Amino acid sequence: MSASKPRIATTSLAGCFGCHMSLLDIDRRILQLAELVEFDRSPINDFKTFGDRRCAIGLIEGGCCNEENVETLRDFRKHCDLLISVGDCATMGGIPAMRNTVPLEACFAEAYLDGPTVYNPSGKIPGDAELPLILDRVYPCHEVVKMDYHLPGCPPSADTLWAALVALLTDKPVELPYPLLKYD
Amino acid sequence: MEHMEQYSITIDGRTLTAWEGQTIMEAAHDAGIYVPHLCYLRGLVPFGSCRVCTVKADGRFVSACTQPVTPKMTIENDSEELLDLRRSLIEMLFVEGNHFCMFCEKSGNCELQAIAYRLGISAPRHDYQFPERRLDASHPDIFLDMNRCILCARCVRASRDLDGKGCFDFVGRGRGRRIAVNAEARLSDTVVDVTDEAIDVCPVGAILKKRVGFKVPIGRRTYDLEPIGSDLEARRRPRAAAPTGGAS
Structure with missing residues (x-):
């Protein structure tokens, strides 16, 4: 039975998980969602990689601030039929993108050397090979891969997410009523 | 006539x-x-x-x-x-400034945002520019945040024609064009007052009154429920x- 259900994958890139919280905020409707779909790679079930079948929908929270974000986003694009930018960070960079007007060197200096609360006796900026390289600026998802839909908001309300998911899962166009399209 | x-x-x-x-x-x-x-x-x-x-x-x-x-x-x-x-024009205004609606005091009462809602824009088709812009918080009652300025010149015209002060005007050309204040450096050095018409006419969050932000809760702001023009x-x-x- 579950083999025929469409699969959904979700991830949080440069985000705060607020959009995932908003998804959980659909309350009891999550039982209906569980009837309609099977969760693939997602922090909700803690699956770290994709299964062997394609996903119908990939929900992306957050933009791309480092190379790992880019790799994850490209992996989602490869495995998902529809990719959706969920929230302002995925759509326009959001709060992390506030660093975009500050040179990277100055960002690092503030974070690891000069900031008022920094304690860093070694005076070194972390540069371990294990750490993903940070990008020159934070990129909205659609500037990295093709995104099929955008649900802005900080976060998009549970009703917005529900309305969009129900439309997509029932092959209807995603037409949000006026009060559900918000940028804050 | x-x-x-x-x-x-x-x-x-x-x-x-x-x-x-x-x-x-x-x-x-x-x-x-x-x-x-x-x-x-x-x-x-x-x-x-x-x-x-x-x-x-x-x-x-x-x-x-x-x-x-x-x-x-x-x-x-x-x-x-x-x-x-119109969608394309509004999208261009969004990408060529720094419009962070999620923490903007004007959100919900912003005409730029409201027109974007009315036109059903979920994301701009152009790449974001993230320009470096100035913030002037020198005045005791007014913020001037150039990150959100869309160069509509409402403040220029209101200050000149309604307030009779001429506190604002444009400087620079092309991409470098921006609003400047009629002073050596800061808004606090002008004769602008928080009760001026020029302060109320800003369609976006570029000119804001201090200490009144977020007074109206989400859900009851001007454009929360009904589109602009309704x-x-x-x-x-x-x-x-x-x-x-x-x-x-």
């Missing part, structure tokens, strides 16, 4: 009466037809810079706020072509519901 001619014009097939010397915007407004606009504000000299009010008059693209009506003028306002043009359109609903013979 003693005798004013009356003109018959059509907007989206609806026939209405306009007065000689009226702009398309004014005629539409009187008839309860909303033409999206940002730099235009009733009571200020039309400026024609944002082009969001672009309509097609007798087949030509013109800005409704500056174009006077002519007899038998045929105007398109609500066509898919014009809606997409109040204007409500005025014509009773008439629009009846069959209009002249429209074709």
